[in-house]
Structure formats: C-alpha cells, structure tokens
Amino acid sequence: MERKRDRLEIIYDILKTINNNQNKIKSTPLLRKSNLSTKRFSGYVQELIEKEFIKEVGIKNEKHFYLTDKGFAYLEKYKNIVSFIEDFGL
Numbered sequence: 031m032e033r034k035r036d037r038l039e040i041i042y043d044i045l046k047t048i049n050n051n052q053n054k055i056k057s058t059p060l061l062r063k064s065n066l067s068t069k070r071f072s073g074y075v076q077e078l079i080e081k082e083f084i085k086e087v088g089i090k091n092e093k094h095f096y097l098t099d100k101g102f103a104y105l106e107k108y109k110n111i112v113s114f115i116e117d118f119g120l
Contacts (some may be wrong), residue, residue, distance in 0.1 A: 042108045045101050048097050
C-alpha cells in the first residue's frame, strides 16, 4: 500500500513541476500533475502565492505560475533535507 504524501512533499511536487516546465506552467496542467483535488490544489497554490514561493501572472486571459527565488531556495533545501534523512537511514 502506497503512503500518502505529506504537506512538504506536496509543496515540493508543485514547485518541482513548475521548475521542470521551464519555470512556467498554466493552472490546469499544474493541477493535473499535482494529483490533488481542485479544492486542495487551490489552497496550496494560494498559500504558495501568499508566502511568495510562486507568482501568478495573467497572460491573455490565462494564469501562469512561476517560481520565485524563495521557491527555488525551497527546492534546494528540500533536496538537502531528504539527502540528510537518507544518509542516516531514517
């Protein structure tokens, strides 16, 4: 049985998805790739915008999301934490 992702993993997955798409992705593809319900997705995205991990830009009536410097820093620190945990077999 597969375990559920925790909050930090979901945030990492959202940020990584944006980063893997040349730091620009529309709302609908990000929703699909995040594997979350629309309601949960909206909550996470709103929090990430408020905390300045991502920014939302409207281009021709479409929303696009971009990582900020803070979002890039989160990705790096998250990788370091996971590496640390793996090094100690936790």
